[in-house]
Amino acid sequence: MPSPSKEGAGVLVRPMLETDLTEARRICRVAFGTFLGVPNPEDFFADREYVFTRWRRDPAAALVAGLDGGLAGSNFATNWGSFAFFGPLTVRPDLWDQHIAQRLLAPTMDLFRKWGVREAGLFTFAHSPKHIGLYQKFGFWPRFLTAIMSKQASPRVETPLKLSALKEADQDQAIIACRKLTDSIYEGLDVTTEIGAVRSQNLGETLLLWGGESLDAFAVCHCGAGTEAGSDNCYIKFAAVKPGSGAEAAFERLLDACEFLAIERGLTRLEAGVNLNRGAAYRRMCERGFRTHISGVAMHRDDSPAYNRSDVFVIDDWR
Numbered sequence: 061m062p063s064p065s066k067e068g069a070g071v072l073v074r075p076m077l078e079t080d081l082t083e084a085r086r087i088c089r090v091a092f093g094t095f096l097g098v099p100n101p102e103d104f105f106a107d108r109e110y111v112f113t114r115w116r117r118d119p120a121a122a123l124v125a126g127l128d129g130g131l132a133g134s135n136f137a138t139n140w141g142s143f144a145f146f147g148p149l150t151v152r153p154d155l156w157d158q159h160i161a162q163r164l165l166a167p168t169m170d171l172f173r174k175w176g177v178r179e180a181g182l183f184t185f186a187h188s189p190k191h192i193g194l195y196q197k198f199g200f201w202p203r204f205l206t207a208i209m210s211k212q213a214s215p216r217v218e219t220p221l222k223l224s225a226l227k228e229a230d231q232d233q234a235i236i237a238c239r240k241l242t243d244s245i246y247e248g249l250d251v252t253t254e255i256g257a258v259r260s261q262n263l264g265e266t267l268l269l270w271g272g273e274s275l276d277a278f279a280v281c282h283c284g285a286g287t288e289a290g291s292d293n294c295y296i297k298f299a300a301v302k303p304g305s306g307a308e309a310a311f312e313r314l315l316d317a318c319e320f321l322a323i324e325r326g327l328t329r330l331e332a333g334v335n336l337n338r339g340a341a342y343r344r345m346c347e348r349g350f351r352t353h354i355s356g357v358a359m360h361r362d363d364s365p366a367y368n369r370s371d372v373f374v375i376d377d378w379r
């Protein structure tokens with residue numbers, strides 16, 4: 061396949077189709093595997109799924125760069141109401157540094173504009189001047205580190221209420237309560253598409269902690285191979301606690317609930333990402349025995365902290 065010119069000419073960016081998924085996933089794995097220098101890049105993260113599941117969640121938010129009848133790369137945008145992020149963004153390694161990522165990012169920014177998001181961000185490699193320089197061109201600035209952390213799951217007594225155990229109408233009410241809770245942290249923040257994806261694609265479970273009539277906390281978890289968790293893992297994709305005086309205690313109960321889920325599913329490891337500017341949450345996780353295995357950086361547009369604030373008990377990492 062011939063290479064595009066330096067300006068990415070010959071590259072056509074278009075919505076991802078179902079027929080693109082297998083090749084987009086191959087490129088995604090080989091791109092990360094090559095960048096990280098693993099021995100068999102094509103097998104990188106082979107037990108984790110991002111491409112098929114994100115496309116199914118929102119096909120209109122998945123873009124590919126087509127080149128001469130094949131694919132050169134892809135990108136996924138995520139719409140969380142008033143906030144959006146993108147990734148995984150990947151380009152075939154033999155086509156790097158030919159502006160293909162930038163060709164994918166321009167229409168990604170158009171999507172953010174169309175969605176009317178207030179702020180946007182991304183997670184990237186803190187040690188890579190290329191990544192940071194690339195995203196700065198689109199108005200994103202490096203702010204705080206984000207720690208991807210993990211611990212062995214331990215047996216816990218907290219028995220969480222599972223969304224899947226509720227009747228259909230009660231599930232809908234619970235999802236509305238989740239939206240209200242995130243709105244109280246950052247106006248318009250809405251992760252109900254993640255809850256819907258877990259529910260419809262059977263990726264794991266959403267856990268709910270009620271305090272009387274209102275929701276104290278919830279966690280959207282991916283479980284095992286074929287999800288963002290990978291084999292043997294329970295991955296907290298997003299979790300949030302209602303702000304206020306009881307937040308710290310509710311955060312502990314929520315983490316207990318996630319460990320309970322992991323053990324119940326026969327998964328030995330719990331993985332969760334937290335932005336280090338959410339200082340109280342990060343410290344609680346360190347004290348619980350979580351250890352960081354990847355340090356990345358959150359980049360923000362327009363250089364604003366969004367909901368990465370010291371009093372916020374949220375777990376997510378924008379990967």
Ligand SMILES: CC(C)(COP(=O)(O)OP(=O)(O)OC[C@H]1O[C@@H](n2cnc3c(N)ncnc32)[C@H](O)[C@@H]1OP(=O)(O)O)[C@@H](O)C(=O)NCCC(=O)NCCS
Pocket residue numbers: 091092095147148149150151152155156157158159160161162163183184185189190191192193194197
């Ligand atoms: C990261 C990735 C998507 C970039 O794709 P690409 O098509 O090579 O990127 P582009 O050619 O569009 O842009 C490269 C830009 O990086 C920036 N850059 C590179 N080196 C830089 C440096 N040392 N300092 C500052 N900026 C730098 C420049 O802005 C450059 O654009 P320019 O040539 O116009 O100046 C690709 O390398 C990849 O797939 N990597 C593996 C997977 C990955 O890391 N994905 C992103 C995760 S957040």
